[in-house]
Amino acid sequence: MNSCTVVGAELVCAASNYPAVPQTSAVEVxxxxxxxxxxxxxxxxxxxxLTVMDRHDGKWWAVFANYEGKGGEPGRDYRYTALVRMDDQFRAEASWAFxxxxxxxxxxxSCSGLSWGDDGLIYATGHDRSEVYALRLPEANSRLELVDTIGLATPGQAIDWDPKEKRRLWTIGRGLSEVVASEIRTVR
Amino acid sequence: MNTRARYISDPTTCAYDPSKEKSLLCRADGGSATDADCITAGEARTINAMWYGQTADGSSADPATLAGLSDRLAPGQLWFGLTRT
Structure with a gap:
């Protein structure tokens, strides 16, 4: 299990067989x-x-992570990590590179956490660094745009915005097996 | 730093430099630590180098510059260092 988000009364989770290959993924509810x-x-x-399944603007937003080395498939390293927009039946509609x-x-x-912010930006984390990247969809082409990098108290992986408290981001602290709430500054 | 939770709230603003931490440095290196866990000046430089990242000549910038946390490599920097956590 890689990350989860609450949609209605359900907890929707992204799961994969990492680090086994060939990579397989599932959504567990x-x-x-x-x-x-x-x-x-x-x-x-x-x-x-599959490391992320988020819900935004009536669509599913999935991250398919790729790795160099452990968990990676031949010929496809971290550069092939993709954000994929899906319809209600989890069919891919569009895809962006990072x-x-x-x-x-x-x-x-690779990208291990992602959550749409209420400011219209996409917030993503990696696997290890204590940083969250604010991204936006491009007006043209197929690569997301970096807007800002914000320091984070915890080293990446699963994140989700609090649905009620503005700018409160929930993250995980693996070292202490904790869930951590952080107040994240606005994007510059 | 949030000392109770042992997290650095924003590592991008952390400029901690162990080479200037007298209470950690061994007495032989100008510090005040007397126990076996004291760190030498060389070990402090190595810690800073890990945070700064690999460079062609083995040097690292002053932590105050925070160059290791940029999303662009500095001149001479081969790759990004570890984030201070």
Whole structure:
């Protein structure tokens, strides 16, 4: 299990077989009240390892991570990490690559967390660095644009914005097995 | 730093420099630490180098410049260093 977000009364999680290859992915859904598993949507083989499934503007937004070395498939390193917009049936509609400057900070790992902000920007984390990258969809071409890099208290991976408290971001602290709430400054 | 939670709230603004931390440096290197866990000046430079990242000549910038946290490599820098956490 890589990361989750709450959609309605359900906890929607991105799961993959990382670090096994070939990469396979699935969406696992849980009831937020009982935390019982409700259903699974198998995505099978895809353009990477599913690390994020977010909901925004009536669409699903998935991150398919790719890695250099452990968990990576031959001929497809971290540069092939993609943000994919999907319809309600999890069918891909559009896809974007990540900014090269962000990929360099994530290398040799990949994007491990992402959540749409209420400011219309996409916030993404890598696998290890204590940073969150504010990104936006490009007006043209297929690479996301880096708007700002913001320091984070915890070293990357799963994130999600608080649905009620503005600029409160929930992250995980792996070293202490904690969930951490941080107040994130606005983008410059 | 949030000392209670042991997290650095914003590592991009952290310019901590162990080579200037007298309480950690061994007495032989100008510090005040007397126990076996004291760090030498060379070890402090190595820690700073890890945070700054690899360079062609092994040098690293003063932590006060925060050059290791840029999303662009500085002149002579081969790759990004570790984030201070």
């Amino acid at each position: 849980f009831d937020t009240r009982t935390l019982k598993h409700v259903r699974s949507v198998s995505l099978g083989f895809g353009p990477g390892s 900014p090269e400057a962000v990929l360099a900070r994530m290398a040799p790992k």
